[in-house]
Amino acid sequence: MNSLMEILGVMRYESGKLSPVEIGVATEYALTILLNGRELVTLLCSPTYLDELTIGYLYCEGLIGKVDDLLGLSLNESKGIAWVYTKDRRDIANLPFKRIVTPGCGREATLWTPLDMEVNPVDSQLEVSCKGLLELVKEFQRRSETWKMTHGVHAAALCTFQEILVFREDIGRHNALNKVFGHCFREGIDTRYSIVISSGRISSEMLMKIARGNVPILVSLSSATDQAVKLAKRFRITLVGLARGSKLTIYSVPERILV
Amino acid sequence: MNSLMEILGVMRYESGKLSPVEIGVATEYALTILLNGRELVTLLCSPTYLDELTIGYLYCEGLIGKVDDLLGLSLNESKGIAWVYTKDRRDIANLPFKRIVTPGCGREATLWTPLDMEVNPVDSQLEVSCKGLLELVKEFQRRSETWKMTHGVHAAALCTFQEILVFREDIGRHNALNKVFGHCFREGIDTRYSIVISSGRISSEMLMKIARGNVPILVSLSSATDQAVKLAKRFRITLVGLARGSKLTIYSVPERILV
Numbered sequence: 014m015n016s017l018m019e020i021l022g023v024m025r026y027e028s029g030k031l032s033p034v035e036i037g038v039a040t041e042y043a044l045t046i047l048l049n050g051r052e053l054v055t056l057l058c059s060p061t062y063l064d065e066l067t068i069g070y071l072y073c074e075g076l077i078g079k080v081d082d083l084l085g086l087s088l089n090e091s092k093g094i095a096w097v098y099t100k101d102r103r104d105i106a107n108l109p110f111k112r113i114v115t116p117g118c119g120r121e122a123t124l125w126t127p128l129d130m131e132v133n134p135v136d137s138q139l140e141v142s143c144k145g146l147l148e149l150v151k152e153f154q155r156r157s158e159t160w161k162m163t164h165g166v167h168a169a170a171l172c173t174f175q176e177i178l179v180f181r182e183d184i185g186r187h188n189a190l191n192k193v194f195g196h197c198f199r200e201g202i203d204t205r206y207s208i209v210i211s212s213g214r215i216s217s218e219m220l221m222k223i224a225r226g227n228v229p230i231l232v233s234l235s236s237a238t239d240q241a242v243k244l245a246k247r248f249r250i251t252l253v254g255l256a257r258g259s260k261l262t263i264y265s266v267p268e269r270i271l272v
Numbered sequence: 273m274n275s276l277m278e279i280l281g282v283m284r285y286e287s288g289k290l291s292p293v294e295i296g297v298a299t300e301y302a303l304t305i306l307l308n309g310r311e312l313v314t315l316l317c318s319p320t321y322l323d324e325l326t327i328g329y330l331y332c333e334g335l336i337g338k339v340d341d342l343l344g345l346s347l348n349e350s351k352g353i354a355w356v357y358t359k360d361r362r363d364i365a366n367l368p369f370k371r372i373v374t375p376g377c378g379r380e381a382t383l384w385t386p387l388d389m390e391v392n393p394v395d396s397q398l399e400v401s402c403k404g405l406l407e408l409v410k411e412f413q414r415r416s417e418t419w420k421m422t423h424g425v426h427a428a429a430l431c432t433f434q435e436i437l438v439f440r441e442d443i444g445r446h447n448a449l450n451k452v453f454g455h456c457f458r459e460g461i462d463t464r465y466s467i468v469i470s471s472g473r474i475s476s477e478m479l480m481k482i483a484r485g486n487v488p489i490l491v492s493l494s495s496a497t498d499q500a501v502k503l504a505k506r507f508r509i510t511l512v513g514l515a516r517g518s519k520l521t522i523y524s525v526p527e528r529i530l531v
Contacts, residue, residue, distance in 0.1 A: 017418040017425060017441055039424030039443050059425060059442040062451045066442075069454025073481045080460060159276040164514065165298030165473055165495035166276060166318060182276055183318040183325070184298050184475065184497060192321045195328025201339060214424055216443065222332045236424035238443060255423065 019239045024263040026143040041238035046095045067095040134249040137229035141174045142271045150256045169193045172208045186213025215241045224248040278498045283522040285402040300497035305354045326354040393508040396488035400433045401530045409515045428452045431467045445472025474500045483507040
């Protein structure tokens with residue numbers, strides 16, 4: 014056990030049975046870097062080696078190039094703030110920033126944080142069986158043709174409990190989900206009675222998209238972070254992860270899942 | 273074959289032999305969204321359903337809530353620009369933006385683009401054997417304790433061709449790599465003669481960090497995008513992917529890899 018993970022009690026479906034187990038989930042932490050007194054960026058990360066993360070970020074962004082460039086670094090771990098001072102005192106507002114949202118998850122600018130977002134808990138009577146979910150996952154994997162060829166893309170889908178309605182692929186798991194929601198928005202498809210499947214890991218930001226769409230059930234082929242699980246409980250979203258083969262892990266609101 | 277992928281000729285090491293093969297790699301594309309005439313964000317994505325991606329991004333960021341909010345959308349696919357007009361004409365500079373870099377890759381603000389970055393090609397005589405690389409990968413996987421427990425973190429390491437010198441884990445593959453570079457920066461470790469291993473996919477942004485550190489050999493347990501491969505060739509970086517068990521795929525500069 015270390016600060017990279019937390020032990021959570023969850024429900025696991027295996028060999029046709031649902032039972033409570035304890036598993037490790039990755040912890041998620043927000044570190045805001047203040048460069049020469051001005052907010053530079055907030056990194057969602059694992060809470061280890063935060064000094065190295067700060068220095069490495071500045072180095073990889075080209076803001077420091079040699080040891081002399083770094084004048085000082087001070088961390089407040091409980092507040093999640095790193096103050097860093099560099100020789101180069103140019104106003105960061107004037108730096109040639111190029112905003113980029115990276116594949117796999119990246120989002121540069123978010124208009125909310127989980128704490129200030131106004132979203133109502135999902136109020137849905139939807140219920141699905143474990144077998145039904147696993148059938149959907151099997152169909153989801155069957156349709157991931159590009160993944161089979163490249164092992165380099167994610168997929169997301171909007172489903173009823175019987176079939177996949179929208180299926181999209183992208184190098185970024187956020188982009189794949191955005192494409193699904195973009196389709197639903199344009200076509201007027203109500204997502205409040207749906208199941209969403211994602212091939213990617215569920216962080217707080219992925220979870221908040223699902224909350225915004227009032228989707229009652231989110232299924233991931235991968236795992237979830239501790240923050241995603243906390244938010245799923247708060248917004249009454251059934252979060253299912255590690256869904257492959259004949260197994261499911263139910264992180265939150267298990268009432269909607271029937272054996 | 274579709275626009276989500278491209279076929280590339282690479283070298284594959286398998287059953288003790290190195291031979292040329294053709295594989296599919298995921299394509300990487302940059303889409304800049306201009307909201308009501310002002311640059312909002314650049315998304316690195318797969319070039320499909322760009323209209324849905326644009327709409328879904330705005331929806332998931334809370335910039336549009338219902339179909340009436342969207343007045344118009346115009347795409348120039350060759351230039352990678354989406355012009356979008358919404359009812360809400362607030363200046364986006366005044367929106368309560370919260371800059372967040374997400375786990376797994378996210379970076380909000382990059383100070384370069386691959387095209388305008390000044391980095392010299394890596395000039396290194398380093399050579400390693402396939403067996404040596406696979407031994408390093410085996411040790412890398414053995415040390416990924418948190419991954420074994422959570423299936424929810426990435427790892428990155430700096431190695432000589434004999435051992436791992438720095439090993440870091442994080443929910444984000446960019447963060448893990450930043451921690452490694454942050455350590456090297458602070459400790460004065462020269463990365464120009466090293467091998468870097470990452471558990472995560474290699475996109476153009478991951479590759480550019482390696483180029484900035486003048487690292488001659490990058491090994492990923494996962495795959496690479498077409499743009500990462502192009503940049504690796506340009507910067508003379510040996511990019512090795514899908515490194516697991518007894519197999520390696522060499523995307524670029526294979527001269528440094530010996531059987």
